[in-house]
Structures are given as structure tokens and as C-alpha cells.
Amino acid sequence: MKTCNILRLAALTSSLIFSAGAIAADSFKIGLILPMTGQQASTGRQEEAAARLYMAQHGDTVAGRKIELIVKDDTTVPDMTKRLAQELIVNDKVNVIAGFGITPSAMATAPLATQSKTPMVVTAAATSSITEASPYVVRTSFTLAQASVSVANWAGKNKISKVITLVSDYGPGKDAEKYFSQTFTANGGQIVESLRVPLMNPDFAPFLQKVRDAKPDALFVFVPSGSGASLMKQFIERGMDKAGIKLIATGDVTDDDQLNGMGDGALGVVTGHHYSAAHPSKMNKDFVKAFEKANNGMRPNFMAVAAYDGMHVIYEALKATKGEGDGDALVTAMKGMKFESPRGPISIDPDTRDIVQNIYMRKVEKQHGQLYNIEFDVLKDVKDPGKTK
Amino acid sequence: MAELLRVENLQAGYGEAVVLNGVTVSVEQGQTLALLGRNGTGKTTFMNTLAGATQYVSGSIQLGGVVLHKMPQHQRAAAGIGWVPQERNIFKSLTVHENLTAVARHGKWTTESVYQMFPRLAERKTNLGTQLSGGEQQMLAVGRALVLNPKLLLLDEPLEGLAPIIVQELLQAIRRITREEGLSAIIVEQHPQTILKISDTAAVLDRGCVVHTSTAQTLMEQPELLNKLLGVAR
Amino acid sequence: MLTILFDGIAYGMLLFVLAVGLSVTMGLMNFINLAHGAFAMTGGYVTVLLMQRMDVPFLLCLPAAFISTAVLGVIFERTLYRHMYHRSHLDQVLFSIGLTFMSVASMTYAMSSSQQIIQLPEWLKGRTEIGEGTWVLGMGHYRIFLIVICALLAWGLQAILTHSRFGSRLRASVDDQRVAAGLGINVNGIFMITFAAGSGLAGLGGALGIEVLGLDPSFPLKYLIYFLIVVAVGGTSSITGPLFAALLLGIADVAGKYYIPQMGAFIVYTLMIVILLWRPHGLFERKGGK
């Protein structure tokens, strides 16, 4: 009998914990599922901090409803993401699910959003196809296609004609490779070679050496933000900049979170991305300041801004629906939403529910003794090229 | 003469197998004890127990008045035990020289004096333990115990499996160590004749008990008794 | 081509320093210490803290990383690990993984989960090239530094092991623990020092590796597999085994990714399976050993 009792006790305790939130019956709940531990943990950290900052700045009551944020760690395991989302929807009766650090997590959860008619705000994962997985998906981060196409366009206009691409071997990487190559060759450029590195890759040396031996005009890179720093250092260490090879990349490589530690070697690296902590607008300056203040000096990066805007989209949709939590209404309200974000003006494409935003070309420069991505060119209102062909 | 080693009612074994069932023996200063017995009667277990390498059960061991049986194994060498294990157990990844220096303690016996006693070892100084012949390994094992500068030398079957000429050489050396240098020793052997000649006293073990003690001389003079205790006979 | 070989050697050398301590604890003490990576991480963070917050020069940080993790190793050995020596391997795994989990979470708490980056001194940043054409040898200065340091370490370890009295006592203890103790060698004490040195080396490896492998709190788990490969392939009975295994692994990994990039991730694992099927106890199985 003891087993039984203990099991029951365990079940009871867990149900107490699960249902603790359910007391405030009328609150509007947002389930934020993020990788909080493991190798993607910094994404989770940035996003959670930004979401909390948004709530602190804009109050936790919207249209008469109290906003409640429930954060879950999915340890970057897709079936876990799905289960957590399912529990949030079924048990906690959340009105919106948000977060999703990696594409498979988002993909695994999307059918659930459809089934339960719950808006799913993707604030991190960046593969094009995610928004097509469910009519309830709304994205406030970016797609790699957006960034890659912009970089390709810029490269074509800047005397770069031979390029090697180097991407991490997974969904977003393949997207980056595909859209960069498409655009770049369409503009008359030549892709010398397409390299894919394993996601778990401790040493970039062999790949970089291959690039160096091939001597292209530029190397186009996409790796997830954690590996960016070490790639960059190895790029410099290999003397590739001196051999006349330019490094062009999506903004993941010069992630604001890490940029400062990369050292002067990063100076001059050109990237295309939708957000820089140095974006020269008042709104952004306030955002960065508040974020750094609330988080021990941690600089917000593009993940943070995506979560911040994600919260904004949810808040505004709630306002527009006058506090009604209905999923369809919320998604309808989100479609076509247009507003000023710390990254600049953005909108949600009413047809694809994907984000439309400016992609900035930036160069790493030093300001006030710190390294920043300084914007020098902009491509306005870029839609996800993955869906516009 | 002063008593050096006193073992009383010693019980010990390996794991749960108790091999020694109450052994009592003693060795006087400067004397040599021949410990005899057929295979599997507990001779080696007795030696290992003195060196601290078995599961001690009960009884007492005192060496020169110092209680040994509760002492951690590695301190027994300092207390005066110089162990020459049965399988020789030369450290196989050490050279001959290292085998000596790794354990050497300050005193009368140095690596040099060992090399003098066994010139063959001096020749093979830089060879690995594994590259030695059986006889050379045995010499090294004896030398390794000597550089500990022990009070009591434990020689466990030092002549086993060696060629006759080597046996003679080793016997000479042992005789020199025990007779001329006066080092106390316990020698375990299966072949009583050879060893009784260089011993003062003798003890015979059977099934973990001492079944006979006398002077070496007495035992040697009784071939019938010897055959009964140690030979192939009932 | 030579450059690839060079890069592979540098990478392998780094792996060697990181893994050799683990090989020593496994081989000597028959203890499975999966928390080895945590010591490496500690060494890395010591370096980061010293460099970032106190502006200590990189070269001084290396010994600091070694010493601090060695001390940590002694503390853990005396307080926790020694109770685990007689436990089953599975308990040891559970225990050391538990320790790793705790270290990961603590480090996240203390240092945040982001990648740590250090600034090498200028003289380590450059690159030198020799030769031309296919035989060109390009050497990053830091990688030269790595190879030199690690080769010195390997040589030093080998020298200590073969030429010092401590080394011969250590080898004696490994050869035959029972007889070594019976001949007056304090086997426990030797093991403690060895454990400390192994941890210290891990810490040093962690410090040296920041530049190449990166450093974040998931380090101990991320590279555990690599350490284990080095130990399994190299065997646990010598210094040369892990060294050779690490070099083989480093070169195979780098060369494999260079020449057949699409096979990148398979090469190391396939190589390991083949080697272990061929020599189940590692490349350098001790003759007549267990």
C-alpha cells in the first residue's frame, strides 16, 4: 500500500503545483516555452528577461485582464516542448503560447496550436516554413531568408563575385545557404562551394582552411549565435582577413550578447540583420538602457527584441479584442499589426503572419570603447523571401 | 636472545575464506625460521598477513614490540617488514634500478650493495622488470626487500621454479644475508631439505595450523616425519 | 595539407591535456569520474575571471587555472570522491553526473549562460606561413603555442612518470597496488596527488581551450564524449596511449572534415568503433593486464 500512497502523494503535490496558477481565474495567461538550460540557454535567458521587462514597463493588466507569464524549460528537446505546450493549453488554460528556441520545437508544437486554436507567437526559431505549419503561428523574430537575401544583395553590389557559404548543418542553416545562393547567383555572383558544419562542432579549423585554400572574395556564414564568436576568432587567427577574404554573415555571428568579448578582430565584419543594440532610435536607446539596468549589464540581442515585440503583439491583440482571449480573434488582431519596435518599424504580414521588417547592413565598429554593429545601409520592409517566390 | 617477531593465534584469509586458523609462531633476533607445508596449507597467506595484504580476522602480530596487525599496509615496511612476495611481483613497467629506488629507505642496504650481491642485476640495471629471467626477477625481489632495510625478511618460496644453478646462487645470497649479515628471516619453501640447512628453526603448517615446531636440525634428521608432514603420503 | 595536419595536431594536443586526467583516474583508481569536464570548466572560468575582472596576463592565468583546479580536486577527493572508490561503477556514474549537473547550474548562476571570450595577447594572435603550393604550412600562433605547451606537458608528464621517484612509485602502485603498499609505498597518498594533478591538467586544458572550444556552462557535458573517446581509444594504462589517441582523433577529425566535409560527424565515431572492435581495450592495452 505504501507505493500507492506515495504515488498519490506525488500526484497530489504535483497537481498542487500545476494548479497553483489556476486560482486567479480571470487572468490572461501566456505560456513562454524556451530552452533555459543546455547549449541554447542564452536564448532563453535573453527572451525571458525581455518579456519580463516588457511587462514591467507596460503593466500587468491589459483591457481589464491580469497578464500572467508562465515560463517553462524545454531543454531544447522537441517532444518536451510539445508536451509542455499541451499541458499549458490543457491544464493551465493559457491563452497564448510563445517562445520556441529551435525550429523542431516549433514544428512539433504547431499542430497543437491548430488543434486547440491557440495563438502561437514564435519569438526565436527562424526557419521560413514555421508559419506555414499552422494558421495560428505568428512570428516576431525573423527568418534567415530575410537576412540572407539582404546580405546577398548587398554583396552583389559591393564587388564581391565569388563566395563560399558556410552554414550549420540544420534547418536554419540550410535556409540561409539556399536563399543566399539563390539571390547571389541571380545577381550574377558565383558560389564556389557550399560547406555545412555539424551543429555540434568544436573546431572550425578544417572548414576555414578549405575556404582559405579556395580564396573566394568573401565567406558567407551562418552559425547559431553561441558558435559565432569562436568562428570569428578562428577566422582572424587563420589570417583570412589579411588574405583578402571578407567575412559576411547574418547577424547571428556578431550577436550583440557576445560581440563585446570578440575583441578588435571583429572590427569591420559586415552582417545583415534586423536588430542591433546600436540602432539609432530613441526607443531603442531606452530599451537597451532599461534592459541592461534590469539584467546586470547584459546587452539585449536580437532574441531579446523578438520576445519584447512578441509581448507587444500579444498585448496589442488583447487590447484590440477588448480583453477577449479567443484564439481566432487574437490571431486576426495580430495580422497586419504595424508598430515601432526597438529595431525599427515592423509589421505582421496579414497573409503569412510572418514578420515584415527592415534588414540593416551593419559593420562592427567601436563606440564608447565597446564593440557595436553599426548600421550603414537598410533594406526596407523585407518580407520573408521564403514565401514570396 | 631477544624475541623479534611474535605471532599469536592469528586468523586471516581472503574475503570470507579463512585460511589461517590460529597460527602461533615466533622468531628470535637474528634467527631464520623455515616455514614449511604442502600447497594450500596457508604459508603464503601467513606471509601476506604479515605484510598486510590479506583480510585480517583476529589474533596479534608484534614486531620488535610494535603492534603490526592494525597498522596500514604501507607503514609496515617502515616498521621493519621486508616482503619478497611469492610471485615475485616485480613492478613490470619499472626498470630494475627503479624497482629498487622506488621503495628504498635509508640504511645499511643500498642499491649499490644489492648490485654487489647480485652482479647480474647491475648488468641489467636499465631493463624492464618483465625482461628479466625468473632467477633475475627473484634476485630483484630479494634486493627490493633489502633496500627497505628491514628488521625481518619474508622470503616466500624464493627458489620455486628456478634452474639449479640459480638456486645455488640464490641460496648463497640468502645464506650470506641471514648468516653473515645476521638479518632475521622467515623462509617459506615446499622443498624442506634445501632450506632447513640454512635455517635455525622450523615450523610446519597444515590446514592453517602449526602442526610441528622444532629446530631445523631436529626436523632434518627425521626423514619419516618429513615425509609424513610434507611428502606424498597419508 | 600540412596546415591541416598542423591544425589536427593542435586540436589533438588540446584534447590530450583535457582528457589525460580522466584516463589517469580511470586507469589508476578504477574510478569513473564523469565530472572531469567540470574541472576543466572551472579552470576555464578561473582564467576568464582573472583576465576579465583583474586583468591578469594570459600566461599567468594558466598556472592559476592549474593550481586552483588541483586544489579543488584535492578537496573533492578528500571529502567526496574517496567514499566512492569502493562503490559500483554505476553509483560512480550517478554520483559524478550529479556533480556535473550541479556544477553546470552553479556556473550558469554565477557566470550566466553565455559564451565567454578572452582576449589573447597580441603575440599569440598572428599567423605564420611557410612554403608554397600544396605544401604550404600555415600556422596560427596560438596553435603553435598550444602544440608547444601541450607537447611540453606531455613530455613533462612522461618525464615525471619515467624519471622521478614519484613516477616510479606511481607506476609501481598501478602495476601492483597490493605489493606496492606492502613495500611501503603510500598508495592512497599517491592517488590523491595524482587525482589533483589530473584535475589540475583538466583545468589547464579548460583554460587553453577557451580560445578554440569556447566556454559556457554546458562545457562539461558537451565535451564529455570527446574525453571518453580519447580514454577508450587510448586505453588507460599509459600516457602515450591517450596522447596517441587524442592526436589520432584530432587529425582524423580535422582532416575528415576538410577532405570529406559531408561525412564530418561520422568519421570520429566510425573510427572509434573500428578501433574498439579491433582492440577492445584500447590501442595500448597493457600486456597481460586486466
Next chain:
Amino acid sequence: MNTTDQEIVLSAQGLVKRFGGITATGNVSLSLCKGARHALIGPNGAGKTTLINLLTGVLQPTEGSIFLNGQDITRLPPHQRVHRGMVRTFQINQLFDTLTPLQTLALTLSQHYRHGMRWWKALGNNHRINERCEELLEQFHLAEVMNQQTRHLAYGKRRLLEIAIALACEPRVLLLDEPVAGVPAGEREELLATVTALPEEVSVLLIEHDMDLVFNFAKCMTVLVNGTVLTEGDPDAIAKNEQVKAVYLGTEAAHG
């Protein structure tokens, strides 16, 4: 020895085993008749255990061949030699520590009766096996401890189980490797009694140093020295043999 009119069960011919350069067994020939009581004696390091390992297939001989009931079994793996009736006990207990004596015997018997792959029936479901288990437990004085885990048994009991396991395999040839080694005095008699009471039809090869047991038991003895057969004969002849005496008592001849 009287081999002419009796059926030879086990014969080893010209067995040689070398490890590297060392010859552990040098040209040993040996044969056991049906119902033999044969003792193998010799000083330490004579190669007795190596010989047993060669016979049972744990080691492969460098040269020579082994016949069991007239069939060449030299290259057979160990478990198939067991199927053909050659079973051994070990000098150092090799038991299943977490199982009880009852379970051990039941498992051995079901393997013996070729039930080893049956997974759908519970162990203990077979009447024949259960009865045989009870007989063996009774015979080996293990009945009262049959439900204790083997690792918790007294050493003597474990020694008994060691032999009981071998008998459960219904051997035609039984190799006993020092069955009474390490057994404390109190538990000795029980063990000696069971060894002497082994079934008559089983041929036994005994390795033992205990002369009481050897002389009570053996009808024939082989003396092994340095991996080769020194002599073979009945107990009285061996006891009187000067060469043997020399080996054991160490006159100069022993080392020659």
C-alpha cells in the same frame, strides 16, 4: 591402471600450451576410464590449472588434441563440452552471487535439460527439475540454506554448491579443482564426505593438495611437474616413488 578392458571416456593426447615463449604445458597425455578416480598432483606452478583450462576449452591448446567419448572436442567452445558431459568445478568459487542455491541449481538443471531458451514458463514450473533440485540440495547439505543468497552463505556451503552445480549437469567426466581449498576445519567433513560419495559411474579427475583426500579418493595418480607428467601410477607406487619424494621434499634431484 587398467585401461584395456575399460571404456576410455576422456583422453588428452600430446597437449602443449605456450604463452608467448613460456611453455605452461609440455606434451601432456592423460586418459580417464569410465568411473575413474584419478588425482592430479604436483607442486605449485606445475600447470595443473592450465591443464584443466585446456581440457574444458577455456584455453586453446597450441598442439595436441582432446577426445571425449571418442569424439574430437579440441576446438569446441566450453559450453558445448558441457553439453557432451565434461563439467568442472573451480579452485576459486565461481558462483552466481545474487541467486540462491535453489535458483542456481534450478537454472543449471533447466539449462541442462535444454530449457535454457524457454521464456514463457516460470523457473520452477517443471516437476522433474524441482525434484532433482530437492535431491541435490539434500545430497549436498544445502537444503536449509536453499533460499539464502549465495554471497551470504558460509564458505563451506559455497564450496558444496560449487560441486552441486557441476553434478547437476550430470557429468560423465567431472574435473574437481581443489574442492576443499580454504574450507575451515568445521565445514570440512561435510565436503570430504560428499566428494567421496560421488556417483560411481562418473569419471573424476581431482586436483588436490590435501593428502587425506587424495589418498582416500584416488585409485590412480598423475604427478605433474613443470608442465609435464613426471609419473603416473597407483597411490602406493606414487607414495614410494623416489622422484616424487624428491620433488616434494627438495633433495638435489628435485631441481635437476
Next chain:
Amino acid sequence: MESASLSLQAHSRWKHLETVFWLFALLSPWLLAKHALIINEIVIVALFALSLDLILGYTGIVSLGHAAFFGFGAYSAALFAIHVMPDPLLGLLFGAGISLLLGALCSVLILRGSDLTRLMVTLAVALILKELSNKLSWLTGGTDGLQGVMMGPVLGKFDFDIRGITAAWYSLAVTFLLFLLIRRLVHSPFGATLTAIRDNRLRAMAIGIPVSTRIAVIYSISAAIAGAAGALLAQTSSFASPDVFAFDRSADILLILVIGGTGWLYGGIIGAIVFKLLQDVISSITPEYWTFWIGAFLIALVIVGRERFLYPWKWFAKR
């Protein structure tokens, strides 16, 4: 003397506590309907742990790559649903069967060498499969995972619902049936020979057990069960990604089994319940630092001792 048959069968007889446990377990999707999802996850993990117990606990073969079979089963079942038919039970059988074959193939790899060798070889197999699932994206969907797995109703009647009740019930029923099979198996003569191999391989050989063959057989069976667990995961989550082969999954399952104790069937189940509940509860309190507490729990478990720590009621266990 107590009869041999009684004593021998005492272990295989059902205890009341077991009956109660399973009754409660089988009813739990209804009793604790809110927690059906985590029940489903626990059940799948428990089945996975059970499969590892067969080789680790009962046969003494360590593995750090058991996720190879779990993942193989998951992908097989998911692909079966997409390309052949959406019936869950057939898919489950298919997944288990394919994993059985893989297990039989891999069993040659684990016959030689030390524990460390086995750990590393099994690990390498799982990692190679993981890489394959990434590379063969035309079949597996690559890193993004295999989408579009639409499962039909169980037994043609019960649709998978969003609350996860059907899923939990389905997984429980499958696990229970497999548990019954495994339970028979370990208490049979065959099971006893496995324990014999674990306890003493030398002696097992000396009583005529063909050790290598037995290991190969049980390894394949274990692989099939792990495959079934993987199939359950893929079917109840309608998804499979390379992550099913991950090192973490193999390592976690080893931890879970060791937490509950090896070699008595319920170890894996209890380990799964304890580990998953702890993870769920602690990580919802402190999503960033829950691994710290899990680590502390593991250390405490080892130092205090499993028996005293987890089950004061362990008296009904096998030993």
C-alpha cells in the same frame, strides 16, 4: 523442507502491491486526467528504462547508446504512419520489429571488450544514427524533424485527443502488456540464465550456457522494447526529430534506471516517476537552475544509499 517449486515460483507470483500499483497506473489517465500528458511521458520513459534493465540489470551489459533503438523505433513508426498506414498498433509492431533487427545487428559489437568499450561503442552507434537522421533529410526531414505524422485512432475507435488521455491510456496499455511479457521472461529459465551470465560469465559457460548467443538474443529483445517505447513517443507526439537519438537521452535513461535500482523491473518505473516528476516540479519552479537540484538529488541518493533513500518498502522486491 519448503518445496522447491514453491520457493522458486515465489518470485514470479504476483504480489498484492503489484496488482494495486498496476490498477492505479492503468486507471491514472482517468483519475488524474489533468496530468495525462506527463503520465504518458513517464510511461514511455519507464518502458524505455525497462528495456535497458533487461540488458543492464539482468544481463550486466552496459550501454550509453540505448537511444539508438529508441530513436530507430520512433522514426520507423513515424515513417510507417506517413508512408504506409496510420494505424498505431501496426506502426508500433513495425517500429519494434525494425529495432529488433537493428539490435541483432548491433549485438556483435558488444560481445567483446570492457564496460568502457561497450559504453563507447553503443554511444557511437547512437550518434551515427543521429547524424544519419540529420543527413537523410529527404526521408527524415533532417534537423527540423519529421512532420505530418497523422495517427489514426487506436483500435479504429479511440482518437488521440489534445488532453492526451488516449495517448496515456494507449502507452499504458502497451507498456503493461510488454511488462507482463518481460516479467514472464525474467522469471523463466531463460531469464535465469541471463542473471547467471551477469553474475559470473565464466561459470555460466561452465554449466553449458552459450553466453554470446544469449546476450545477442536479449540485446535484440531489449532493442525491440526500446524501439516500441520510441514508437510510442513518435505516435503520441506525432513527431520525430534527430533528438530521439541524442546522447542526453541515453544518459538520462541510464540515470533513471540506476536511480530506481537495476535488476528488479520496478527500478526503471520508479526511476522514471521520480526523475520526471522531480524534473517537472523543480523546473517549473526554477526553469534555469533545476539541474542543480537534480544533481544534488543524485549525489544524496548515492551517498545516503538508494535503499534507504527511495524505497523503505523494498521488501517486496525480487531479492
